[in-house]
Amino acid sequence: MNLVTISGPPSSGKTSVILKTIDSLKARGLKVGVAKFDCLYTDDDKLYEKAGIPVQKGLSGALCPDHYFVSNIEEVTQWGLKEGLDVLISESAGLCNRCSPYIKDIKAVCVIDNLSGINTPKKIGPMLKSADIVVITKGDIVSQAEREVFASRVNMVNPSAVIMNINGLTGQGSYELSTLLHDGEDDLKTLVGKKLRFSMPSALCSYCLGETRIGESYQMGNVRKMNLPSGLDAEKRQGSQ
Amino acid sequence: MIKKEILEHRTIGEILKDYPFTDSFFKNNGLEIAGAESLNWASYFESIDEEEREDRALEPDQLISQLAEFINQMLEFLDEGQQVHSLTILPGTDKSGQPEGFDEFVVRTGEVISIVGPTGSGKSRLLGDIEWVARKDTPTGREILINDDVPDTSWRFSGAKKLVAQLSQNMNFVMDLSVEEFVELHAESRMVENRGEVVKRIIDEANDLAGEQFKPDTPITSLSGGQSRALMIADTAFLSQSPIILIDEIENAGIDRKRALELLIRQEKIVLMATHDPVLALSGDRRIVIKNGGIAKIIETTEEERSILSHLEELDRTLLSYRTRLRQGESLID
Incomplete structure (x- = not known):
């Protein structure tokens, strides 16, 4: 089985791109399944079901979505193997722009859209910078010049990636993507022992553990303060009240 | 080809001096290099504290590989020897497997080819085959040659160089910039040298094509449909890296279509134009007829057909003059 991890900001067009790409993979006689990871809500699983694609969904709820992803991806892989899939695609939204669920030696695809603004490539961390393939969507609604500027900005932060324009509505470009996702030589049996390409942001503060009150005396663990002009620190403010 | 091992032994200042364009790489990756010119790669990253490196997900080893890749791409990009002179399509099959x-089919720079056929007949697939420089490995089985030769795969995989630029009807500008700032930004991303001159030229040409004039400080989002199309075409003619331009129907309003095509031809582009407008179709040298996912035939524009052209153009002009009168609030009856 081949595993492909696809991620990208919310509403960038991941599901549309995946659905169209699976059409092309299926046309080649490959069996494809999807594991959809999201935060609070998704009904994309119904879209996959409707297209006759085996799907599992996981909602991270109160947990960090990418940490949740790593904690579950091996089990999902085993599910894919049991289903007899040739290609298993994991879909997850990069919510804090710092995280990246990519795994070493596992194909990583990042989906971003032309409408997100030309400074976006600069703002997204490893999710964009360490992807093997960057798919840019929604090119049909912006000008050629904007597409070129956007692609060149992506290229600047990730020169080694294959950059592809895909139209999620018509599927233009999805056939080409499909040819890059399946390698007959690849035969993944387990992810145990493999490593993430990037460490995820560390955090463990009182708010991670359910604290809701605001104020310095309630903050414990990994807490960091912004650099604000002097005279604004908490103690002084409290003193002047 | 520069290897990352070589870069590792150079200082930041040396890298910048040898490859001035790396300035934008550092900027876009959020690397502050002012004052760090004397440091080499490893000591530069040691100068950033570990916590900050982790916060910003900076991985020195990965970044230097990316930098080497970027430099190699730019060197190739700046090498003018890579001109595209011709595009060849070798036949495959249609949806039913018929040849x-x-x-x-060979197209050379400066030629205009029309593409005709009903919606869904396979125009996008043809475009896809060209853009992906098909090697009998797409559903049609077509093969694409560049300059009479099997092209190298960088056309397929490189982010900075794409074979086809697309201009379509329903595109918009979405950036919050003035016309001048916008063209400037595009020029910058293309590493154009005489930027100010090119920007001015594009705005002048666009104004020439557009029915109504606009100023360099006009916000791009407030351009009219005709003005937007004029700017997109002028910008693509001068600044697009792609040697092939696909135009998806130029609407006959607010823009001089004939001059738009002439502008692209002058810039040595190969122009493919999907259109069902007889005036535009006849201005092409040949037209590709697409049916059932394949190219059914290729028709050469004959002298006889061209003789109708002047009549059609006359009708076109008449219609256009009525439009102008309507716009200017005049009566349509003399």
């Missing part, structure tokens, strides 16, 4: 109706 396409031509032997070999």
Whole structure:
């Protein structure tokens, strides 16, 4: 089985791109399944079901979505193997722009859209910078010049990636993507022992553990303060009240 | 080809001096290099504290590989020897597996080719084959040659160089910039040298094509449909890296279509134009007829057909003059 991890900001067009790409993979006689990871809500699983694609969904709820992803991806892989899939695609939204669920030696695809603004490539961390393939969507609604500027900005932060324009509505470009996702030589049996390409942001503060009150005396663990002009620190403010 | 091992032994200042364009790489990756010119790669990253490196997900080893890749791409990009002179399509099959109706189709720079056929007949697939420089490995089985030769795969995989630029009807500008700032930004991303001159030229040409004039400080989002199309075409003619331009129907309003095509031809582009407008179709040298996912035939524009052209153009002009009168609030009856 081949595993492909696809991620990208919310509403960038991941599901549309995946659905169209699976059409092309299926046309080649490959069996494809999807594991959809999201935060609070998704009904994309119904879209996959409707297209006759085996799907599992996981909602991270109160947990960090990418940490949740790593904690579950091996089990999902085993599910894919049991289903007899040739290609298993994991879909997850990069919510804090710092995280990246990519795994070493596992194909990583990042989906971003032309409408997100030309400074976006600069703002997204490893999710964009360490992807093997960057798919840019929604090119049909912006000008050629904007597409070129956007692609060149992506290229600047990730020169080694294959950059592809895909139209999620018509599927233009999805056939080409499909040819890059399946390698007959690849035969993944387990992810145990493999490593993430990037460490995820560390955090463990009182708010991670359910604290809701605001104020310095309630903050414990990994807490960091912004650099604000002097005279604004908490103690002084409290003193002047 | 520069290897990352070589870069590792150079200082930041040396890298910048040898490859001035790396300035934008550092900027876009959020690397502050002012004052760090004397440091080499490893000591530069040691100068950033570990916590900050982790916060910003900076991985020195990965970044230097990316930098080497970027430099190699830019060197190739700046090498003018890579001009595209011709595009060849070798036939495959249509959706039913029938061979396409031509032997070999060669288009050279400065030519205009029309593409005709109903919606869904396979125009996008043809475009896809060209853009992906098909090697009998797409559903049609077509093969694409560049300059009479099997092209190298960088056309397929490189982010900075794409074979086809697309201009379509329903595109918009979405950036919050003035016309001048916008063209400037595009020029910058293309590493154009005489930027100010090019920007001015594009705005002048666009104004020439557009029915109504606009100023360099006009916000791009407030341009009219005709003005937007004029700017997109002028910008693509001068600044697009792609040697092939696909135009998806130029609407006959607010823009001089004939001059728009002439502008692209002058810039040595190969122009493919999907259109069902007889005036535009006849201005092409040949037209590709697409049916059932394949190229059914290729028709050469004959002298006889061209003789109708002047009549059609006359009708076109008449219609256009009525439009102008309508716009200016005049009566349509003399």
